[in-house]
Amino acid sequence: MRPLRLCLCASEVAPFAKTGGLADVVAGLTRWLGRRRPGGRGHDVRLFVPYYARVAGSGLPTQPLPGAADIDVPFPGRRIRFSIRTAPLPGSNVRVHFVDCPELYGGRDIYTHDGDEALRFGLLCRAVLETCQRLQWAPDVLHCNDWHTALLPIYQRHVYGWDKLFANTRSLLTIHNIGYPGFFAESQIHALGLGDQRAHVHQGDLREGRFSFLKTGVLHASRLSTVSRTYAQEIQTAEFGMGVDDLLRSRSQDLAGIVNGVDYGDWDPATDPLIPHHFRAGDLSGKARMKAALLLRLQVAPEPRAPVFGIVSRLAAQKGFELFADSIPALLQREDARLCVLGAGEDQHERYFQWLRDTWPDKVGLYRGFHDELAHWIEAGSDVFLMPSRFEPCGLNQMYSLRYGTPPVVRRTGGLADTVEPWDPHAGTGTGFLFDAFTSQALTGTIDWVLQNWRDQRSWQKLVQNGMARDFSWDRQGPEYEALYRSMLRA
Numbered sequence: 170m171r172p173l174r175l176c177l178c179a180s181e182v183a184p185f186a187k188t189g190g191l192a193d194v195v196a197g198l199t200r201w202l203g204r205r206r207p208g209g210r211g212h213d214v215r216l217f218v219p220y221y222a223r224v225a226g227s228g229l230p231t232q233p234l235p236g237a238a239d240i241d242v243p244f245p246g247r248r249i250r251f252s253i254r255t256a257p258l259p260g261s262n263v264r265v266h267f268v269d270c271p272e273l274y275g276g277r278d279i280y281t282h283d284g285d286e287a288l289r290f291g292l293l294c295r296a297v298l299e300t301c302q303r304l305q306w307a308p309d310v311l312h313c314n315d316w317h318t319a320l321l322p323i324y325q326r327h328v329y330g331w332d333k334l335f336a337n338t339r340s341l342l343t344i345h346n347i348g349y350p351g352f353f354a355e356s357q358i359h360a361l362g363l364g365d366q367r368a369h370v371h372q373g374d375l376r377e378g379r380f381s382f383l384k385t386g387v388l389h390a391s392r393l394s395t396v397s398r399t400y401a402q403e404i405q406t407a408e409f410g411m412g413v414d415d416l417l418r419s420r421s422q423d424l425a426g427i428v429n430g431v432d433y434g435d436w437d438p439a440t441d442p443l444i445p446h447h448f449r450a451g452d453l454s455g456k457a458r459m460k461a462a463l464l465l466r467l468q469v470a471p472e473p474r475a476p477v478f479g480i481v482s483r484l485a486a487q488k489g490f491e492l493f494a495d496s497i498p499a500l501l502q503r504e505d506a507r508l509c510v511l512g513a514g515e516d517q518h519e520r521y522f523q524w525l526r527d528t529w530p531d532k533v534g535l536y537r538g539f540h541d542e543l544a545h546w547i548e549a550g551s552d553v554f555l556m557p558s559r560f561e562p563c564g565l566n567q568m569y570s571l572r573y574g575t576p577p578v579v580r581r582t583g584g585l586a587d588t589v590e591p592w593d594p595h596a597g598t599g600t601g602f603l604f605d606a607f608t609s610q611a612l613t614g615t616i617d618w619v620l621q622n623w624r625d626q627r628s629w630q631k632l633v634q635n636g637m638a639r640d641f642s643w644d645r646q647g648p649e650y651e652a653l654y655r656s657m658l659r660a
């Protein structure tokens with residue numbers, strides 16, 4: 170079968186620009202798609218992301234892409250100029266195409282609350298199509314991710330539809346998180362150069378004076394996907410669909426659920442360059458050293474027998490930390506347990522974890538902020554990983570923690586339900602601990618059950634081994650995307 174021409178577009182890619190799992194998934198999938206196949210070439214993959222200030226300022230060597238300099242994109246009343254700079258994605262022969270537009274990305278972070286936020290990502294979409302035109306490169310599939318790139322399909326079909334270059338191009342919108350619909354005031358439709366397309370955006374939203382990037386993508390992409398099978402079902406319900414469920418139900422046949430892959434090149438305790446002590450299933454002595462190192466680093470009292478609960482998370486309502494209010498203080502009060510938290514986000518959660526740290530300084534370690542290396546340390550040095558999400562499209566941390574011998578405690582929702590199997594100590598099967606009700610009683614009960622199991626270290630080791638043996642690599646998950654792309658071309 171011929172290699173495909175795949176054009177990926179996203180707001181984040183690790184290691185250059187990351188706030189969460191989207192960055193890891195975009196990097197991992199791109200790498201896998203571009204890899205040479207036995208006896209053949211890899212797919213022809215190009216990934217477009219903005220050239221944010223943090224990338225420009227990182228000292229990353231980039232090269233101008235010949236034929237893609239100083240391109241003017243006409244928006245009503247103004248022209249916005251961009252150029253493409255490229256650099257290889259580490260560990261891959263795919264080149265990242267950075268959209269260099271100082272006016273929109275210079276001096277600014279990934280996401281902003283500025284008045285031109287819609288334009289920043291509208292330009293990203295149009296820059297992809299404009300660049301394809303300059304290169305005369307006709308992608309088989311435009312693969313968009315989340316709201317930031319969800320206008321690509323409407324631009325392709327209705328603004329650039331005259332160009333025969335895109336006649337056979339299909340589009341896939343992957344929804345990583347429906348909680349971020351990308352709503353803007355209706356007046357932005359005109360500013361984005363979509364004034365003639367008002368009939369093609371969600372009419373109910375228009376009546377409310379607004380429109381959503383994500384919903385527009387759901388309406389116009391050839392196919393839709395999300396990042397786990399369970400979440401694909403959930404988002405078609407009123408409870409999880411966040412107002413997009415009706416649209417998704419109407420496109421049910423076009424919606425696939427593909428569980429994210431893990432890039433074990435970045436996340437494997439046997440080789441992880443960000444941790445000082447390595448380990449593998451056959452020899453966990455390095456994990457014990459990581460536990461001691463982690464507690465020392467976060468200035469928590471050492472005690473090898475006390476279980477360390479780890480958290481690495483965006484501190485957002487999605488992640489379910491409100492359940493901690495009753496369960497965690499009780500745990501810290503009565504048990505000789507440790508809690509190591511890395512997180513940034515909503516103030517109330519940061520303050521809560523700070524309170525825990527201040528109240529139990531010997532037992533609670535905390536880093537408020539984003540810290541890539543510490544994320545790896547917590548995966549490696551903890552005994553149990555906590556992820557009580559209210560909803561979770563897929564979740565990567567629970568899969569990382571399985572590989573790092575750190576059984577996860579998760580709520581049975583979205584990708585957590587698809588990737589963690591309940592531990593049954595009698596049968597010796599399962600990889601973690603699941604609970605259903607979104608209540609602190611349910612979480613407390615599960616933590617008690619964890620502690621009960623922790624006391625039987627022989628059986629605990631079986632649990633650890635089960636998790637470490639699970640394989641969520643892109644070699645398993647990538648072919649599902651490949652099959653989806655090919656089925657889109659046949660359609």
Ligand code: ADP
Pocket residue numbers: 188189190191193481482483511512513538539540541544563564565566567
């Ligand atoms: P989400 O994308 O919803 O945040 P995921 O579990 O899919 O959740 O992915 C989270 C990713 O972001 C993981 O790679 C995790 O290590 C990383 N991460 C989250 N918060 C932090 C933080 N404060 N510092 C470093 N890495 C973080």
Ligand code: GLC
Pocket residue numbers: 189190191194345346396429561562563564565584
């Ligand atoms: C989102 C989701 C998370 C998912 C990630 C990558 O941020 O919250 O569950 O793993 O995207 O797809």
